[in-house]
Amino acid sequence: MSQETILYENVNIGDALGPSEMYLSRDQVRAYAKAMGMWVARFTDDVEARKEGLPGMITPGNMSLAILSKLVTDWIGSGKAKMTRLGTTYRQPVLPDHTIVLQGFITHKNDQERTVDVDVWIESEDAERLVIGTATVHFPK
Amino acid sequence: MAVNYDPAIIGRVFETTDPVPVDAAAIAKFTETIGDTNPLHTDPEAARKGPYGGLTAPPSFAVTFRNGRHFFEHVPRFGRAGFDAGKDVEFVAPIRPGDSITLSSHVKEIYEKTGRSGSMVFVVIRSTLTNQRGEVIAHVDHRFMNRT
Numbered sequence: 630m631s632q633e634t635i636l637y638e639n640v641n642i643g644d645a646l647g648p649s650e651m652y653l654s655r656d657q658v659r660a661y662a663k664a665m666g667m668w669v670a671r672f673t674d675d676v677e678a679r680k681e682g683l684p685g686m687i688t689p690g691n692m693s694l695a696i697l698s699k700l701v702t703d704w705i706g707s708g709k710a711k712m713t714r715l716g717t718t719y720r721q722p723v724l725p726d727h728t729i730v731l732q733g734f735i736t737h738k739n740d741q742e743r744t745v746d747v748d749v750w751i752e753s754e755d756a757e758r759l760v761i762g763t764a765t766v767h768f769p770k
Numbered sequence: 771m772a773v774n775y776d777p778a779i780i781g782r783v784f785e786t787t788d789p790v791p792v793d794a795a796a797i798a799k800f801t802e803t804i805g806d807t808n809p810l811h812t813d814p815e816a817a818r819k820g821p822y823g824g825l826t827a828p829p830s831f832a833v834t835f836r837n838g839r840h841f842f843e844h845v846p847r848f849g850r851a852g853f854d855a856g857k858d859v860e861f862v863a864p865i866r867p868g869d870s871i872t873l874s875s876h877v878k879e880i881y882e883k884t885g886r887s888g889s890m891v892f893v894v895i896r897s898t899l900t901n902q903r904g905e906v907i908a909h910v911d912h913r914f915m916n917r918t
Contacts, residue, residue, distance in 0.1 A: 651805075661803040665834050690854045691833045695804045698830035707810050709821045712829050716858035718913075762856075 634708035637743050637768035646704045646733035646747060651696070653688060658725040661692045688723035693760045697749045700731045701764045710768045713744070717762040721753075728754055733764075743768045773891050775846055779877050784844040789870035789902065790835055797827045797867060800834060826864035832899055832908040833857060835873055841895075846880065848891040849918035855892065858911040863901075870902040878911060882918075889918045 662672040667689050670677030675685040694717045701712050723729060733749035744767050751760040794814075801811050806828050809816035817825040845852070865871065878896040882889065893914045899907040 657803065664799045664803050666836060690857070691830075692804065694833055694857055694859075695828070695830040698828060699804055699806050702806075702808060702828060707808065707816075707820055712861060714858070714860050715829070716856065718856040719854060
């Protein structure tokens with residue numbers, strides 16, 4: 630997490646968030662599924678997930694969203710700026726037992742609203758974008 | 771293909787859940803499973819000095835609240851089985867320990883798209899989260915995709 634307070638004035642279009650690598654273990658995905666009341670086969674069991682036509686157990690979409698949300702809130706740090714919106718699209722399953730890469734960059738600034746828009750995504754080891762999203766961050770005066 | 775549905779379902783609240791209490795332990799469990807160490811969400815002392823004056827849940831905690839068991843009965847189906855295509859979340863206010871969160875859901879929109887793999891129908895369900903004071907916490911749009 631950033632220890633610095635990001636100031637609106639210092640944010641520039643093209644600024645990067647990440648890249649940040651994260652090894653997503655089966656145990657971590659199962660722990661999330663258990664804690665969030667999502668203990669179903671597709672998130673917990675390779676054999677059962679394959680019976681559903683999946684390549685193996687997959688990461689819940691909500692967990693992918695939470696990981697991308699954390700990329701943005703880590704960038705914000707503990708200052709007053711606040712993420713006001715996050716949209717995600719699940720393009721490909723995020724498979725545990727792999728390293729994923731989290732990235733983003735600033736695409737737009739609105740000086741009147743003091744907001745910035747950010748493109749964010751989760752990439753596989755093969756540089757395939759598995760989950761894509763956009764976020765808006767508001768910087769109060 | 772024309773998408774046929776009763777337009778009266780758009781905007782009509784079909785389900786409101788019972789309030790779900792949130793405590794510090796539930797927030798801690800969430801931050802632990804996603805590896806979030808931000809002191810605003812993990813350290814009550816540090817959070818007290820932060821912008822919200824106390825511990826808050828990470829914004830994405832808003833999507834962890836489950837709709838009621840009848841939720842999927844109200845999601846219109848088109849063609850083959852649908853799946854979760856994505857979410858759009860508007861974060862209005864933070865969730866704090868001690869809050870009780872209620873979800874109220876309606877069909878926001880239904881639309882069709884044609885891609886390389888064929889025709890798809892998207893059903894967007896909006897769940898609005900409110901706390902025990904009736905304050906809106908977040909709007910969560912669930913986007914379900916059906917291949918026709």
